[in-house]
Amino acid sequence: MAVSKNKGSNKKRSLDFSTDWGYASAPESKDHIQLKNRYDLFINGKFVAPDSGKYFDTINPATEQKLSEVADANANDVDKAVKAARNAYEKVWSKMPAKERSKYIYRIARIMQERARELAVIETMDGGKAIRESRDVDVPLAAAHFFYYAGWADKIDYATPGTKSKSLGVAGQIIPWNFPLLMAAWKIAPALAAGNTVVLKPAETTPLTAMKLAEILQEAELPDGVVNIITGAGATGAAIVNHPDINKIAFTGSTEVGKIIQRALAGTNKKYTLELGGKAANIIFEDAAIDQAVEGIINGIFFNQGHVCCAGSRLFVQENISKTVIRKLKDRMQTLIVGDPLDKNTDIGAINSKEQLSKIKQFIKIGINEGGECFQTECSVPSKGFWCRPTLFTNVSQSSRIVQEEIFGPVLSIQTFRTVEEVIEKANNIPYGLSGGVWTDKGSKIFKVTSQINAGVIWANTYNKFDPTSPFGGYKESGMGREGGLHGLMPYLHLEN
Numbered sequence: 001m002a003v004s005k006n007k008g009s010n011k012k013r014s015l016d017f018s019t020d021w022g023y024a025s026a027p028e029s030k031d032h033i034q035l036k037n038r039y040d041l042f043i044n045g046k047f048v049a050p051d052s053g054k055y056f057d058t059i060n061p062a063t064e065q066k067l068s069e070v071a072d073a074n075a076n077d078v079d080k081a082v083k084a085a086r087n088a089y090e091k092v093w094s095k096m097p098a099k100e101r102s103k104y105i106y107r108i109a110r111i112m113q114e115r116a117r118e119l120a121v122i123e124t125m126d127g128g129k130a131i132r133e134s135r136d137v138d139v140p141l142a143a144a145h146f147f148y149y150a151g152w153a154d155k156i157d158y159a160t161p162g163t164k165s166k167s168l169g170v171a172g173q174i175i176p177w178n179f180p181l182l183m184a185a186w187k188i189a190p191a192l193a194a195g196n197t198v199v200l201k202p203a204e205t206t207p208l209t210a211m212k213l214a215e216i217l218q219e220a221e222l223p224d225g226v227v228n229i230i231t232g233a234g235a236t237g238a239a240i241v242n243h244p245d246i247n248k249i250a251f252t253g254s255t256e257v258g259k260i261i262q263r264a265l266a267g268t269n270k271k272y273t274l275e276l277g278g279k280a281a282n283i284i285f286e287d288a289a290i291d292q293a294v295e296g297i298i299n300g301i302f303f304n305q306g307h308v309c310c311a312g313s314r315l316f317v318q319e320n321i322s323k324t325v326i327r328k329l330k331d332r333m334q335t336l337i338v339g340d341p342l343d344k345n346t347d348i349g350a351i352n353s354k355e356q357l358s359k360i361k362q363f364i365k366i367g368i369n370e371g372g373e374c375f376q377t378e379c380s381v382p383s384k385g386f387w388c389r390p391t392l393f394t395n396v397s398q399s400s401r402i403v404q405e406e407i408f409g410p411v412l413s414i415q416t417f418r419t420v421e422e423v424i425e426k427a428n429n430i431p432y433g434l435s436g437g438v439w440t441d442k443g444s445k446i447f448k449v450t451s452q453i454n455a456g457v458i459w460a461n462t463y464n465k466f467d468p469t470s471p472f473g474g475y476k477e478s479g480m481g482r483e484g485g486l487h488g489l490m491p492y493l494h495l496e497n
């Protein structure tokens with residue numbers, strides 16, 4: 001990258017990205033990981049073959065090469081897992097003193113830390129995300145959730161004064177492919193701390209860290225049946241949702257599937273939490289620290305290839321600074337490295353699957369056909385695998401599909417505004433209400449805007465910061481219920497006066 005300026009002109013200097021300068025490759029080693037050629041279902045503390053005898057491949061989206069094959073669970077397998085969980089709940093886990101449950105949860109966290117490097121590499125290989133993200137965010141935060149809820153296990157009564165808390169029973173949990181290990185921790189840790197047992201289904205495209213977690217549970221000597229992990233696609237998840245002996249459903253995924261689950265649970269006594277889609281507004285005011293805000297925009301939309309339900313995919317920039325912000329943003333985007341997720345220099349890894357890449361490309365085409373001005377970076381991408389260059393759209397309207405619908409990829413739409421009232425109205429004019437961001441130098445403006453935006457999580461002068469002590473969840477079509485913090489324990493408890 002170089003800085004150029006035409007001689008004898010008064011034009012502003014611009015960045016030249018056509019140089020041959022670059023980073024030397026810095027790949028993370030794969031030699032230390034252990035992957036089996038085939039993974040069975042983890043039921044009642046053991047790996048068992050599926051009832052149907054069927055398996056499916058899981059591939060590396062960066063290379064399209066097969067990593068392993070995993071069992072395809074059917075309704076009979078789900079029934080076995082639920083029976084194992086029920087037996088463990090009634091005979092072991094619900095009768096165990098809370099401080100003893102806490103020791104198991106803590107032990108799981110410690111073993112995850114010990115095997116963090118292996119987990120990070122497998123997460124990157126199976127899901128496509130950059131190794132820096134798996135190593136520095138996903139795995140440490142997953143372990144932190146187990147540590148945090150280990151501390152809550154014997155203190156729940158102090159958190160609910162005047163009431164008597166009781167565990168629910170068996171929790172059925174269905175997690176997505178964008179943060180496989182972290183979502184498993186979000187679900188399993190509070191359920192165990194509250195005294196419940198679990199049947200977990202990871203996403204069919206990213207099952208491997210869940211199966212490694214099963215090995216960790218064995219190493220931690222967690223009593224058989226307390227956590228059961230079964231793999232499969234939509235039919236497996238449906239069997240969990242519809243099983244009559246499940247007491248609680250926790251689902252993270254698309255709004256469309258969330259609505260199907262909600263209809264299926266209507267009229268039953270099952271509790272549920274749904275963490276669904278989002279289309280967050282990231283708002284930049286004229287008094288913001290612009291360079292800091294640009295970094296926040298980059299992190300907000302391009303983190304994990306945009307495969308984030310709370311991604312800041314709608315950018316609102318105050319009109320009088322819009323040209324400066326967009327110019328700086330485009331320059332910063334040009335520096336992003338798209339490529340081998342195991343390379344420590346990589347900023348943006350591979351799209352999770354061929355199907356998701358097709359969806360992203362379709363939305364980019366829709367945005368262009370609707371009259372949006374599309375900008376994509378000039379970076380090279382590998383010939384093999386699923387890749388999408390960082391993309392932004394300007395000249396879009398509030399009714400544009402790329403503004404209203406969740407894309408779940410590295411695509412940003414930009415709109416301008418003049419007043420606080422205008423941007424609040426635009427930010428709320430969306431079916432979703434999961435998250436948002438505000439960038440301003442004025443604390444009073446932060447409080448005014450955040451109090452009027454209909455979203456569950458709003459960051460101020462930062463973005464995508466997570467902590468196990470902080471609740472996470474949304475409004476409207478972004479779901480219901482909260483995960484994380486004390487709020488994340490409540491859906492797994494029955495409170496009596």
